[in-house]
Amino acid sequence: MWEFLVQEGVLDAARMARLLADEHGLPLVDLRSAKVPNYALAVLPRESAERYGVLPLERERAALRIAISDPLDFEAIDGVGQVTGLAIEPSVAPAAEIREAIQRHYGVTATGGGPSDAVAAPGATGGQGGGEAAITEDEAPVIRLVEAILRHAVGRRASDVHFEPVAGRFRVRYRIDGILQAGEDPPVHLQRAVVSRLKIMANMSIAEKRLPQDGRARIHVEGRTLDLRVSSLPTVHGESVVARVLEQEKLRLGLAELGLQADDQLMFERLLALPDGLVLVTGPTGSGKTTTLYGCLHHLNHPDRKIITVEEPVEYQLAGINQVPVRVDVGLTFAAALRAMLRQAPNIIMVGEIRDRDTAEIAFHAALTGHLVLSTLHTNDAPGAITRLVDIGVKPFLVASAVRAVVAQRLVRRLCRHCARPVAPTPAEAGALWADRGVADLRLRRSVGCPFCEGTGYRGRLGIFEILTVDEAMQRLIHQGAGIATLRGHARALGMSTLREDGVRKARAGLTTLEEVMAVTVADAN
DSSP, X not given: OHHHHHHTTSSOHHHHHHHHHHHHTOOBOOTTTOOOOHHHHHHSOHHHHHHHTEEEEEEETTEEEEEESOTTOHHHHHHHHXXXXXXXXXXXXXXXXXXXXXXXXXXXXXXXXXXXXSOOOTTTTOOOTTXXXXXXXXXXXXXXXXXXXXXXXXXXXXXXXXXXXXXXXXXXXXXXXXXXXXXXXXXXXXXXXXXXXXXXHTTOOSSOOSSOEEEEEEEEETTEEEEEEEEEEEETTEEEEEEEEEOGGGGGOOTGGGTOOHHHHHHHHHHHTOSSEEEEEEOSTTSSHHHHHHHHHHHHOOTTOOEEEEESSOOSOOTTOEEEEOBGGGTBOHHHHHHHHHTTOOSXXXXXXXXXXXXXXXXXXXXXXXXXXXXXXXXXXXXXXXXHHHHTTOOHHHHHHHEEEEEEEEEEEEEOTTTEEEEOOOHHHHHHTTGGGTGGGOOEEEEOOOGGGTTSSEEEEEEEEEEEEOOHHHHHHHHTTOOHHHHHHHHHHTTOOOHHHHHHHHHHTTSSOHHHHHHHOOOOXX
């Protein structure tokens, strides 16, 4: 309201600021001559200063003095307090002077958009060795605490960072090679400030605490640019936030790096060379389906091909590929995007996930009219994808005609190459893994733990796969409505290795352990 009166010429900006300061008993500050110390600017990132229209002036212990044009803007004051974790003491200045001062002071003291727009290199905040920096409220502002946590996560190769409010604690955990590992918990009284900082980084509303939100952020660590996919979820004890680390280097994975054996890789390459049809990748959430699809796109991405993807969300941006993000709020669903994509004359289409009948039918139509279609489905194994498609309403004859192959996959942890040692399988392992097939005579490998793998015995992950291909006999079985057991039997007769069998092959090769394989697969039916 005050800004409107000034813009309409009803009141002079300087006079309005003086009236507001007098009315609320607050200091009036002249930003044209004020000197702002760098340590005050470092407390509040530039994007927050611009978002809330404030300028930090002075920090004294647990308090931060700011300049603000409207002292009744409690949302801005509360937001700055949550970002910094400090008590806010407002002063008054005209809005135009604040905007000019933000440009002047942040432009002088920082490069790249502000003193805190990137994660610093290790050691910049006084961390101890390779361990997690022990940062308290008195030692550094909340922004540096969040940066230290994210920097530590990247250093440990974490795929996700979980900020979880639980009874009496504000817990931080890192998912490393698929396993959650505990980090150092921030002080519980900084919970709201840390959550607000993460939401601001991801361009999410800090005022909305009742509904889930999603956003994206970009950070810089040791010369690398990383994207974060951030999600918040209201819980009983406050908002839980998960930041997923998306690293562009993972996009350069070829088919071999996915963990495919030589024969499976050749089969995969033959499937991707087909001019049309549908190739499905299946598995539960977190089984590496997206990484496999991006590996396929990397293999297929050539200047003479037009590739379009529709994804929710677009996790990685791929050079030379047209990527369409789903926007349900404006009516851009998977099905709507697919219909539009077909008018763009693509050679290859990637659908992030087939969820419903409409999406499935359009994808099948594309696969039958000269397009190679790649997509994912949530099923436990490859034969289950066939029956799942029929269950969601796709006609069996369409499934039989369009599907070229189904690839089921899981992820297992890769043995540390520095500390793996040969061992014999235990009797329990031999009994569980078909001793009559030679596993009992097998020399396996286990890791004892070393600094390279942080004592876990594992470093990195690889996929295990089962690949079901559709021949004429399989097409007849699908058309007749055959069950999973019949489809699996025919696929086995064609030479399909099950997930567990592929895992055992990789344990034989010393790439993983039988414990890992048994943990993510079920015993095969006789």
